[in-house]
Amino acid sequence: MEMEIKLKMPATYLFDQIMESVLYDIHTQTGRKLKRNQLEDFEFTKNFSKTQTAALKVTKIVENESYHFQTENNRNKFEVGYEITVVDADHCLLSYKESMTSKGKMQQMNDVFMSMMMSFFKKRNLKKMMKQIEGKYATS
Numbered sequence: 001m002e003m004e005i006k007l008k009m010p011a012t013y014l015f016d017q018i019m020e021s022v023l024y025d026i027h028t029q030t031g032r033k034l035k036r037n038q039l040e041d042f043e044f045t046k047n048f049s050k051t052q053t054a055a056l057k058v059t060k061i062v063e064n065e066s067y068h069f070q071t072e073n074n075r076n077k078f079e080v081g082y083e084i085t086v087v088d089a090d091h092c093l094l095s096y097k098e099s100m101t102s103k104g105k106m107q108q109m110n111d112v113f114m115s116m117m118m119s120f121f122k123k124r125n126l127k128k129m130m131k132q133i134e135g136k137y138a139t140s
Contacts, residue, residue, distance in 0.1 A: 009137040011092035
């Protein structure tokens with residue numbers, strides 16, 4: 001899945017919001033308080049439910065430009081990237097890319113079907129989340 005969204009906020013603000021979320025997630029899952037410069041190549045286990053866990057690894061960080069990570073469980077591997085481009089002082093462009101590699105043929109067929117079904121909802125939720133961040137910026 002790929003998507004681009006033009007946002008009414010500086011690239012630095014969007015990147016700060018993403019990093020705040022990442023650092024909070026790591027602290028919640030591991031109890032560790034990291035700084036941004038400690039994130040690249042950081043790995044931890046994330047609990048999604050009592051029975052569902054995955055290994056999460058931060059694969060790339062470029063301050064105010066890029067955040068990439070991968071999540072791997074026993075069925076598949078997800079790779080996600082956020083690329084932020086400065087449009088002007090008050091606007092940025094978010095390019096979001098997500099890919100999935102499935103383990104096994106049956107899982108692959110299931111994942112293809114589910115990704116077609118869920119793509120609409122994922123895009124809608126990402127847009128909604130970005131609009132909430134825009135709203136937060138507008139009122140700050």
